[in-house]
Amino acid sequence: MPQPHEILFKTLADPTRRAIFERLCRDGDQTVAALTARAGVSQPAVSKHLGVLKQAGLVRDRHEGRNTHYSAELGALAPLIDWTNQMAGFWQSRFDNLEDLLKRMD
Amino acid sequence: MPQPHEILFKTLADPTRRAIFERLCRDGDQTVAALTARAGVSQPAVSKHLGVLKQAGLVRDRHEGRNTHYSAELGALAPLIDWTNQMAGFWQSRFDNLEDLLKRMD
DNA sequence: GCAATCGATAACTCGTTGGCTATTGATAAA
DNA sequence: TTTATCAATAGCCAACGAGTTATCGATTGC
Numbered sequence: 069m070p071q072p073h074e075i076l077f078k079t080l081a082d083p084t085r086r087a088i089f090e091r092l093c094r095d096g097d098q099t100v101a102a103l104t105a106r107a108g109v110s111q112p113a114v115s116k117h118l119g120v121l122k123q124a125g126l127v128r129d130r131h132e133g134r135n136t137h138y139s140a141e142l143g144a145l146a147p148l149i150d151w152t153n154q155m156a157g158f159w160q161s162r163f164d165n166l167e168d169l170l171k172r173m174d
Numbered sequence: 175m176p177q178p179h180e181i182l183f184k185t186l187a188d189p190t191r192r193a194i195f196e197r198l199c200r201d202g203d204q205t206v207a208a209l210t211a212r213a214g215v216s217q218p219a220v221s222k223h224l225g226v227l228k229q230a231g232l233v234r235d236r237h238e239g240r241n242t243h244y245s246a247e248l249g250a251l252a253p254l255i256d257w258t259n260q261m262a263g264f265w266q267s268r269f270d271n272l273e274d275l276l277k278r279m280d
Numbered sequence: 281g282c283a284a285t286c287g288a289t290a291a292c293t294c295g296t297t298g299g300c301t302a303t304t305g306a307t308a309a310a
Numbered sequence: 311t312t313t314a315t316c317a318a319t320a321g322c323c324a325a326c327g328a329g330t331t332a333t334c335g336a337t338t339g340c
Contacts (some may be wrong), residue, residue, distance in 0.1 A: 135337095
């Protein structure tokens with residue numbers, strides 16, 4: 069399985085798709101029709117984006133009669149947070165090493 | 175100007191480009207030649223990626239004779255962190271509102 | 281039962297983008 | 311001064327991806 073942040077970056081890179089996810093975070097549970105009304109693209113396009121978001125684990129779907137409700141899965145963002153923390157960690161390590169070096173030079 | 179996280183998501187979505195950035199975070203200052211040696215793609219491809227990273231503010235370049243050194247600009251990740259925090263905030267707000275509602279129903 | 285709505289899928293188009301090779305400008309080395 | 315190296319640019323191509331319209335299966339309402 070590829071590294072978990074890989075799919076997240078790819079999925080969230082598209083503005084339309086990210087807007088859909090943001091809306092689900094803001095306002096919670098939404099039907100496809102409700103999301104389509106505000107997405108600025110066609111219903112099939114929205115369905116496709118939701119499929120990609122679901123594949124990335126960023127949303128869940130719940131079927132209720134002929135409506136499908138989607139909701140954000142906030143925990144799925146964890147690998148993204150981990151990745152940024154890791155980058156910051158690398159940075160800090162190198163800084164610490166430099167500090168040590170300078171200390172040893174005294 | 176577009177929202178600052180927009181360009182970051184787009185820039186970091188490409189695996190090759192992200193690997194270059196990661197390497198700069200891990201190991202600090204690198205020449206284009208050094209980065210090319212490990213990138214698995216041609217030197218022009220690396221230069222193009224570095225151009226995109228620079229445009230996004232994620233790297234800085236420093237010229238030294240005929241070599242060009244690049245280094246990571248860690249602060250540029252801030253809008254990404256802000257965005258994830260904002261998503262978490264929306265989530266929390268909705269939870270709080272639900273809590274309030276339940277409390278008022280007592 | 282029949283018409284209407286919801287949402288997913290199919291099939292296609294088109295712009296974007298990541299890759300390449302070739303080349304150029306600039307600096308260092310011989 | 312001539313040759314070699316470094317990095318950026320130009321020009322091209324193939325693949326991918328986001329959008330469209332058309333359609334279909336499923337559910338609900340008349």
